[in-house]
Amino acid sequence: MLEITAKADLLVKKYNMLSHGDFVVVGVSGGPDSMALLCYLLSKREELDLRILVANVEHGIRGKESVADTEFVKQFCKSKDVEFATISINAVDEAKQNSLGVEEYSRIKRYEFFNSFNPDKIATAHNLSDNVETVLFRMSRGTSAKGLCGIPPVRDNIIRPLLTCTGEEIRQACKNSGIPFRTDSTNFDDAYSRNHIRQNIVPLFKRLNPSFETTVSRMIESINEDESFIKSVVDDCYEQCFDNSSLNTSLLNSYDVAVAKRVVIKYLSSYGVAVDDYHLGGIVELIKSNGKFQIANDNFVVCEKGRLRYAKMNQTVDFDNLFVNKQIITNEEFLTNCKLWREKFDFFCDCDKISGNIYVRGRTENDKISPAGRGCTKTLKKLFNELGINIEKRACVPIICDDKGIVGVYGYCVDERVKPDSSTKNILLLKILLEDKI
C-alpha cells in the first residue's frame, strides 16, 4: 500500500479532500480499486476521526456472482467494524423503462443511494488508468481542452483519492498488503470503446513509454491548470457580458476567441443547450455581425442590437390548424361596439373589399404590405423590424391573405386595399386561436 498511500496522501492534501470528523460514504463494489480505497480511508479513520459508511450497489446484472460480491464486501466491513449498506437494482430493465443507457441509469441510482445518507463526502475509486482511458476516449470522439481535463479529483462532495494511481499499481498494492478483492467479469461502461482503448490502444502507447499513464497524468494536470485559469477569465467575462437574459456582443468581441467561445457555451448551457465545435464557430462569426444561427432543431442564437440571445423558434407553425373565427357585422354596429366595448379588435377590414377566399399563412421572404394610412409599401421584414418583433417570433405571426394577396398582419395592421373608409358597409372581424404557439 505504501506507494499508492503516498500518492493518495498527496492528492488528498492538494485538493483538501478530507476534513476532521468527515462522514464519508465510500462506493465499494468489491473490486481491487474500491477495496484499496476503503483500506486507504480506514487507515485514516482514527487520525481524522472519520465516520465511514460503505455503500454497495448490486446491479442485478451478473446473477449469483454479483450477489456474492455484495456478501464479500459485507463480511469485510463486518471484520473491520465499518457501517455497511446495500441496495439491489435491476439496471438493465429499469434503465429501459426510464429510456436511459444502463451505465447512465446505474450511475444516477448509485449517486442517489450515496447521497441518501447525507454524507460530507462521497469517495469513489476512479484511478489513473480510468482517467487516461477517459481522455483517450474523448480525444477519439472529439474534444477541446475541457475534455482533456479528464475525471476531476473533486466535484461537489465527490472525492477520488486514487485518481493518480494506475490500476496496475492498485492491484499490486492489494497483493502486497493482502487486501482481498473480487474480479468483476463484466464491464458495461461504454463496453466496446473503453475495452478497446484499455486492451489495445494503451498497451501500444506503453511500448513507446512504459510510464505512459503517469506521463498523460501530468498532461492532464497541466491542461487542468490552463482550463482553470481560462475559466476564471470566462467567469469574469460572463459576469460583465450577461444581462437581461442575453450577452453584450461588443464586450464579448473584445475578448479572445478562446474566452468568447466558452462564454457562449456557458450561456447556452444555462438553457440546457449543448453546442458542438462546428456550431460554436458559426456563433462566434455571428457575434461580429447580426442575424440568427440555428444550433439544432428549433434552438437558435439571435444577434441583434448588440446583444446575443438564445431563442427557441417555432419555425413551422401549422396555420391551417389555427381556428379562424370569422364574423361579419355592419359598419354601424362595428363603430357602436367599438365605443361600447372599448375593445381593440385583433383584425378588421372592409368585408366588401376582400377578393375571393380569405385564409391565414406564415410570412414568406418577399411579402410586402402597404400599411393602412401610411401611404407607403414595405417588406414585412422591414415592418417587423419597425414593430420590434423578435426574429424568433416572426414566423409565428399570422399573415391574412385573400386571392389578391396580403390583406393584413394579424395583431398589427391591415393593408390600405381593405381599410374601412366612409363608404364601408360591412366589417369583417377575424379571431385566430393561437393557443400557446406564440
Place this chain on the structure above:
Amino acid sequence: MLEITAKADLLVKKYNMLSHGDFVVVGVSGGPDSMALLCYLLSKREELDLRILVANVEHGIRGKESVADTEFVKQFCKSKDVEFATISINAVDEAKQNSLGVEEYSRIKRYEFFNSFNPDKIATAHNLSDNVETVLFRMSRGTSAKGLCGIPPVRDNIIRPLLTCTGEEIRQACKNSGIPFRTDSTNFDDAYSRNHIRQNIVPLFKRLNPSFETTVSRMIESINEDESFIKSVVDDCYEQCFDNSSLNTSLLNSYDVAVAKRVVIKYLSSYGVAVDDYHLGGIVELIKSNGKFQIANDNFVVCEKGRLRYAKMNQTVDFDNLFVNKQIITNEEFLTNCKLWREKFDFFCDCDKISGNIYVRGRTENDKISPAGRGCTKTLKKLFNELGINIEKRACVPIICDDKGIVGVYGYCVDERVKPDSSTKNILLLKILLEDKI
C-alpha cells in the same frame, strides 16, 4: 484535387499564407504530399502572380532511388515551366560529424537551402496525418497544451497549406487528378516511434472513429486558440515582471499558475534552458518563498529579495586546486605597506594565533564565525545574507581554516580569534587564485 484544394484554400485564407506577387520556395521530395502541394501552388500561380521555385534536397541516404527522385522532380518542373534547384547532402555522415541526429541535421540543411533563395515564403507539405502523429507522439512522451498545438500552419515565413488534409486524402487527390509521385522507401524521422504510431496506433483509433484525424484536428485547433489566448496574457505578464535580468516574484505570484509557469519557461528559455514539468512545479513553489532550486547540472533558479533569476552555479569549486600564495611579514612591515601601497589585502591575520595547518575549503551548512571587532557569533549563512552575496556565489567563497576551525572568509572578514592586535608580531597574508571560478 477538389476537396484538398478547398481545404487548402480555407487554411491559406485563414492564415493569410499567400500574398500577391510572393516568391515561394516549395520543398519537393517527389512524394505525394509535396507533389500535391506543388500542384496546388501552381494552380494559384497566375491568379496571385506567384514566383515559384522548387527546392529539392537529395539526402544521400537511399542511393540510386534518391537520385532518381530528384531527376523525377526536375523533369516535372521542366514540364510545368517551374524553376528548380537541388542540393545533395550526405546526411548520415555529416550529421555524425556535427554531433546531430540525422533528422535534425537534415532539417537544418533543408531550411538553410530554402532560405538561401531569400524567398517571401517557404511552403512545406506537412499534412494532417503528420500533425496527428506529432500530437500523439508528444502525448506519449509527455507534453502540455503547447505540445498538443501540433505543427503550426504558419511559423515565420514557413507556410503549410496542406496541414488540414489527411495523407489518405492527398494520395487520393493525386490519383484522381493524375498527379505523379514517387514513394519514399525510408522514413528516418524518429523512425520507430512515428511508424509505430502511424501503422499501429492511429488505425486502432480509426476503428473507434473513422474520422479520427479530422476529429483530432479540431481538438488541435481548439487547443491552439486556448494557447494563443494564454500566450497573450503571458506576454503581458512577462513585460510587467521582467526587469534587470530577473522576474518580480510578487507580481508573478499575482498571476494564475498556468500563466506563471509559462512566464518562467519563457524567461529560462532566453538563457537556452529548457525546463520539464517536474522542475517547473518546484520553481513555482520556490516563487512563494525564497532560496534556490536546481534545474539540471549547474543550472539553478534563485529567488531572493522578491526577484527570481537564473543562476549558473559552480556548486563544486575544487578548493584543493586553488593556488594559495602564503606570505608572512612583520606587523611593522604590514602597517607600513598598507599605507604605502594603499592596498586592501585579501586576507590577513595574526600569524602566531594560527593553530597547526592552514587550508581552504568551501562552506558547510553549520559554519559559524565571530567577525573580528563585531563582538558576536553568527552562521556564515547569516553573514552572507548581510554581505549581500548571491546565493549562487556562496559555494565559491573560500573559507580559510586552521586546525581549530574557521579563521576567516576570504575577501570579507577574519575571525576574532586571529585578528591582529597591539601584541601582534607577524602577519600572515594569503592570496587565493580563484581564476574564472567565481
